[in-house]
Amino acid sequence: MEITSMEVIRPGVVAVGVLLGEKIELTYGDTLKVNVSFDYRGLGETVTLFGAIGRSGFPGEKLLDEGSFIKHLTGEQSIDLPLFLEFTPVPASVDIPITTEISPGTNYDLYVKLVEYRKEAGMPEVDDIIDIPPEYELIQETIYPYAYIYDGDAELVTATFKTDPFTPADWIADKVASKLEEEAKKEGGRVLEVRVWVDKTPLFWTDFRIEVVSTPLRETAGGAPRQTGIPLWATVIIIALAIIAIIMVTYHFIIKPLTYKHKPISEKLKKTWPKPTLISVTNAFEIELGLTPKPAAELEGMSDQELRDYCDMLAEEIAPPGIDWLPWVIGAGVGILGLGTVAVLVKKKK
Structure with missing residues (x-):
């Protein structure tokens, strides 16, 4: 058996594919879908595909001693196998929900197994693949008008950064939503959704996490390819924050393509x-x-x-x-406000 691919299923966002070997950042409420393939020959039966996230005592491509793997999160899926007289590739997948059973940390490991055939199929393992950031509070979710009519290619941009602890987080979130839209338009993009999370627990800084779903930004400037080594979306976010005089202590960006389906209106x-x-x-x-x-x-x-x-x-x-x-079902405790060009501004607070 081998792991063929993985997907991150995030509430409110379409599933995002992950390249094998690429570091995955997961937050509470996400689900990690692990896709596998194995060869089967037999009379037909029901087997169980099991997956776990945790810490491996012996890193490697195959888990040899299951007892050495400390499991923090698990998932399993029943698979009905039909009659195959010859060895035939069988695709399957298992979902692992990300809950508070796992603590924030970096370089978590992953493995999967067929419970009934763990020796025959092997137990593929991927080491140092998953990061769980600190628990953030969602303080703003903005849905823009274009999100209700656009279907097509899009980009999911995740930015995490630290700022000083003195500037009010809500003020930063409000300003970011409007400035991101302005800067993205200058680069030929249309912002569809923006979500802002904050972690105020550190004493000397505030951690922010921003997710932006946008139509793709243009790859050229004035007809010529861009020469900057900084990803365009990183530049847009840095400029937007600079305009509102926010100083980032450190930052990190992840940009992934996706296919967008317009938001329904009720x-x-x-x-x-x-x-x-x-x-x-x-x-x-x-x-x-x-x-x-x-x-x-x-x-x-x-x-x-x-x-x-x-x-x-x-x-x-x-x-x-x-x-x-x-x-579109709005959860309890959500307020909706009009804000200029922003269609819906949703704030969630504890």
């Missing part, structure tokens, strides 16, 4: 939107359809329900009937 969600948010979403829809945006005064003169009806009409042009705009 009547329940729209009824919570104040007029500025309805106008912002409506303008984004008009631009997407190549229409001349209605004058601000005309939109201001419409009632909230008239704006919702107009928004629905535009949405049907972008996503024709038959495409399901499923309700």
Whole structure:
């Protein structure tokens, strides 16, 4: 048996593939999907694929002594094997939920096994592959108007950095959301979602984690390839923070491609939107359809329900009937505010 690939399943974000050997950063609430392949010949049976994250006492490509592996997190999946008269490759996967059973730390190890055939199939092991950062508090989640109409290639950017402990975290989160949108537009991108987490437990600094989902930024500047060795998204984030006078002590960036599916809009969600948010979403829809945006005064003169009806009409042009705009469920304790060009601003606090 061999591990063929891995995926990180994060709430609110589509699954993100991980290259074999690439370090994986996981947070509480994530799920790590481990994909494997093994050869099977037999009369058919049900077997169990087991996976574990922890610390290996003897690093290597194959786990030889299962008792030497300290398991912190585990997962298992039943697999129904049909009759195969010849050895046949069988793909399978097991999900390992990331919970507080594991402490924040670096260089955790991973292994998988077929419970019924651990000796025959072997127990593939990957060492020093997983990092669990400190537990962060989600203080802001921003969904931009374009997220409700865009389907296609996107980028998931994760930035972690430290700042001084004196600047209010909520103020930083608010400013980051607006400045990131401005700077991304300059580079030909459209921000779809921004999430900001904070860890205030360190005494002499504050740890931030920012996730940005955006359409891809352009790879050229003035028609010529970019010469900078710094990833473009790193530059955008650094500039956005510099504009609001935030000094980063240290920083780290991870950029991954993904395929984005537009956020659905429900009547329940729209009824919570104040007029500025309805106008912002409506303008984004008009631009997407190549229409001349209605004058601000005309939109201001419409009632909230008239704006919702107009928004629905535009949405049907972008996503024709038959495409399901499923309700977006908002968890308890979530507030929704209008904020200029930002469609939805969600803050969660303990």
